[in-house]
Amino acid sequence: MAGTGKFFVGGNWKCNGTKDSISKLVADLNSAKLEPDVDVVVAPPFVYIDQVKNSLTERIEISAQNSWVGKGGAFTGEISAEQLKDLGCKWVVLGHSERRHIIGENDEFIGKKAAYALSQGLGVIACIGELLEEREAGKTFDVCFQQLKAYADAVPSWENIVIAYEPVWAIGTGKVATPQQAQEVHLAVRDWLKKNVSDEVASKTRIIYGGSVNGGNSAELAKQEDIDGFLVGGASLKGPEFATIVNSVT
Numbered sequence: 399m400a401g402t403g404k405f406f407v408g409g410n411w412k413c414n415g416t417k418d419s420i421s422k423l424v425a426d427l428n429s430a431k432l433e434p435d436v437d438v439v440v441a442p443p444f445v446y447i448d449q450v451k452n453s454l455t456e457r458i459e460i461s462a463q464n465s466w467v468g469k470g471g472a473f474t475g476e477i478s479a480e481q482l483k484d485l486g487c488k489w490v491v492l493g494h495s496e497r498r499h500i501i502g503e504n505d506e507f508i509g510k511k512a513a514y515a516l517s518q519g520l521g522v523i524a525c526i527g528e529l530l531e532e533r534e535a536g537k538t539f540d541v542c543f544q545q546l547k548a549y550a551d552a553v554p555s556w557e558n559i560v561i562a563y564e565p566v567w568a569i570g571t572g573k574v575a576t577p578q579q580a581q582e583v584h585l586a587v588r589d590w591l592k593k594n595v596s597d598e599v600a601s602k603t604r605i606i607y608g609g610s611v612n613g614g615n616s617a618e619l620a621k622q623e624d625i626d627g628f629l630v631g632g633a634s635l636k637g638p639e640f641a642t643i644v645n646s647v648t
């Protein structure tokens with residue numbers, strides 16, 4: 399299980415790729431030189447996890463982009479944490495804004511998903527983040543803390559959790575948060591963990607940023623004290639640029 403590195407960079411491929419394009423992306427990742435102190439994870443679409451698992455360097459771990467809220471069974475179309483473990487996944491992305499605001503998952507459901515995934519031995523990349531209108535209304539911290547509380551109310555431990563702060567207004571828009579904007583929320587999240595969980599969890603939990611990260615802006619963001627890495631969307635589909643981002647965090 400990744401979790402030893404000081405830094406963490408995930409590539410969220412979302413609903414993108416074909417067998418051929420993913421084969422090329424994996425070849426690029428296999429040839430990349432990656433900083434040793436960065437835990438690197440990629441999240442293919444479910445249907446390509448086996449292909450990626452069987453071709454990707456073991457230096458990079460595999461995440462799912464979602465998992466069912468409980469044990470598998472009569473839940474048409476769902477994929478269980480057990481099945482993801484069976485495929486060799488080490489992580490699962492949960493609470494992504496696209497699943498909150500497009501699919502309609504609520505905080506409580508996401509918290510339960512996180513608890514179940516952890517119980518099956520998966521690490522959780524726990525996403526939080528505010529909408530533009532929530533930021534403009536001065537509710538960024540309220541929204542992020544409410545989402546954090548839903549995880550905290552459900553999970554037995556924070557040991558295998560990475561928190562991803564992804565302001566919704568920065569995802570896929572090219573409008574990356576400024577280093578100051580991101581640092582302000584990351585510090586608030588760390589303070590929330592200190593007040594509501596423990597000093598140890600606050601200091602050990604990696605808090606990563608996502609939202610229009612690319613090879614040109616990652617180094618500046620990574621200089622911030624409480625930015626411990628990234629969850630990269632679009633730029634993770636380009637192997638060399640993803641490697642640049644990984645190597646920019648140390």
Ligand SMILES: O=C(COP(=O)(O)O)NO
Pocket residue numbers: 410494564568569570571572608609610611629630631632633
């Ligand atoms: O959703 C994201 C970020 O996507 P982009 O990098 O394309 O903004 N990460 O999970």
